Amino acid sequence: xxxxxxxxxxxxxxxxxxxxxxxxxxxxxxxxxxxxxxxxxxxxxxxxxxxxxxxxxxxxxxxxxxxxxxxxxxxxxxxxxxxxxxxxxxxxxxxxxxxxxxxxxxxxxxxxxxxxxxxxxxxxxxxxxxxxxxxxxxxxxxxxxxxxxxxxxxxxxxxxxxxxxxxxxxxxxxxxxxxxxxxxxxxxxxxxxxxxxxxxxxxxxxxxxxxxxxxxxxxxxxxxxxxxxxxxxxxxxxxxxxxxxxxxxxxxxxxxxxxxxxxxxxxxxxxxxxxxxxxxxxxxxxxxxxxxxxxxxxxxxxxxxxxxxxxxxxxxxxxxxxxxxxxxxxxxxxxxxxxxxxxxxxxxxxxxxxxxxxxxxxxxxx
Numbered sequence: 554x555x556x557x558x559x560x561x562x563x564x565x566x567x568x569x570x571x572x573x574x575x576x577x578x579x580x581x582x583x584x585x586x587x588x589x590x591x592x593x594x595x596x597x598x599x600x601x602x603x604x605x606x607x608x609x610x611x612x613x614x615x616x617x618x619x620x621x622x623x624x625x626x627x628x629x630x631x632x633x634x635x636x637x638x639x640x641x642x643x644x645x646x647x648x649x650x651x652x653x654x655x656x657x658x659x660x661x662x663x664x665x666x667x668x669x670x671x672x673x674x675x676x677x678x679x680x681x682x683x684x685x686x687x688x689x690x691x692x693x694x695x696x697x698x699x700x701x702x703x704x705x706x707x708x709x710x711x712x713x714x715x716x717x718x719x720x721x722x723x724x725x726x727x728x729x730x731x732x733x734x735x736x737x738x739x740x741x742x743x744x745x746x747x748x749x750x751x752x753x754x755x756x757x758x759x760x761x762x763x764x765x766x767x768x769x770x771x772x773x774x775x776x777x778x779x780x781x782x783x784x785x786x787x788x789x790x791x792x793x794x795x796x797x798x799x800x801x802x803x804x805x806x807x808x809x810x811x812x813x814x815x816x817x818x819x820x821x822x823x824x825x826x827x828x829x830x831x832x833x834x835x836x837x838x839x840x841x842x843x844x845x846x847x848x849x850x851x852x853x854x855x856x857x858x859x860x861x862x863x864x865x866x867x868x869x870x871x872x873x874x875x876x877x878x879x880x881x882x883x884x885x886x887x888x889x890x891x892x893x894x895x896x897x898x899x900x901x902x903x904x905x906x907x908x909x910x911x912x913x914x915x916x917x918x919x
Contacts, residue, residue, distance in 0.1 A: 569644055569649060570644075570652050571656065573636070573660050574638065574641065577633035577659050579663070580633055580634075580667055581627070581630035581666075583630075583667065584623060584627050584630040584666055587623045587626065588624065591620055594677045594680055594681060595616045595619055597681070597684065598616060598680065599616055601688055626666050626669055626673075630662070630663070630666045632662045633659045633661075636659035637656070637659035639651075639655040640653075692883070693883060694888045695885060696883055696885040699877075699886060700885050700886070700889050703889065707870050707873050707886060707889050709873075710868055710870045710872070710874075711869070711870035713787065714856075714862075714871075717787060717791055717867075718794075718852075718855060718856045720791045721790075721795050721798065722798075722855060724795040724799075725794065725795045725798040725802050725855070726802060728795055728796075728799035728803075729799045729800070729805070730802070730806050732800070732803035732806075733802075733804075733806030733807040735747065735749070736750040736751055736754070736807055737807065750803070753800065754800040756800075757797055757800035758804070760797070762794070762797045763861045765797045766794070766861055766862055766864060766865060768793075769792055769793040770786060770865030786862075786865055786867045787862075787867055789865065794855055794859070798855045798858075801851045801854075802848065802851060805847045809841065809844035810837070813839055818831060821834070821835040845908055846908045849901060849904065853898055853901050853902060853905075857894060860890075860894075870890045871890050874889065
């Protein structure tokens with residue numbers, strides 16, 4: 554009679570769940586340590602505020618509130634410890650199903666505690682950095698009076714970035730589609746056009762945006778050609794960004810067009826549609842729906858690169874902030890620019906994530 558192998562033994566005797574008591578205890582210890590550390594950091598903040606002559610009852614209440622925040626983690630850690638204890642009791646009574654349930658709950662609450670402990674540790678490190686050297690960091694980057702006084706000028710200059718971004722975005726969308734179609738033109742007669750389109754995309758994908766902006770912003774007016782010499786700097790910046798991001802858009806369009814199954818092309822042509830009609834009515838509409846998320850990502854990149862137009866003298870938000878920073882020897886105005894870019898970029902990023910998730914849901918549903 555043969556001895557049972559390891560698989561048969563596991564089948565006859567199921568493996569009990571891992572004991573989560575030690576993990577839960579670790580989470581509790583770290584939660585307590587964080588609670589003490591938070592109180593100490595808030596005390597340091599209070600001492601710094603008093604040393605700088607800042608006294609406000611609402612600020613004291615806010616510090617107390619922050620000091621009490623880790624108390625919720627103590628509750629989650631204790632709940633993890635309780636579930637681990639129940640898992641042990643279930644194992645002692647040989648109830649493996651209940652033991653697995655309680656052990657899973659213990660690990661879940663322990664990981665929940667550790668995750669928020671890590672997040673709060675990062676927050677406390679930022680607070681310590683902010684108040685370091687008698688709030689030198691806070692005064693350098695977050696001087697509220699300077700932010701308030703310069704906000705109007707920076708917001709007015711920020712509209713220059715927005716206008717450049719909107720015009721360059723529309724033009725690069727159109728130009729990128731033209732280049733992508735040129736790269737996909739069939740037949741030998743279109744070979745020179747395909748070569749030029751490929752060379753253009755390869756060249757501008759290799760060039761940093763700041764170099765293109767510098768060459769066009771300073772170079773074209775120096776040529777003495779009347780049209781370019783009389784163009785405002787903002788228009789030259791739009792041209793530079795259109796040429797740069799037109800190459801990125803073209804590659805995104807090309808990927809979308811090539812993702813359409815050849816049967817779509819063949820079916821459209823068999824119905825008597827010309828090559829242009831096939832692109833317009835069949836292929837391009839399907840491709841655009843597929844490439845909206847990467848197109849929006851390129852839009853976000855272009856939006857941030859509008860800050861580079863300061864190299865040619867455009868008074869955009871960043872250039873205006875630099876002037877204010879040079880006059881006041883403080884970078885709080887530049888922080889205002891950063892906040893403005895964050896406020897208009899994060900919603901677009903979340904929109905891209907939502908569109909990607911929607912496409913994945915459609916794909917999973919078939």
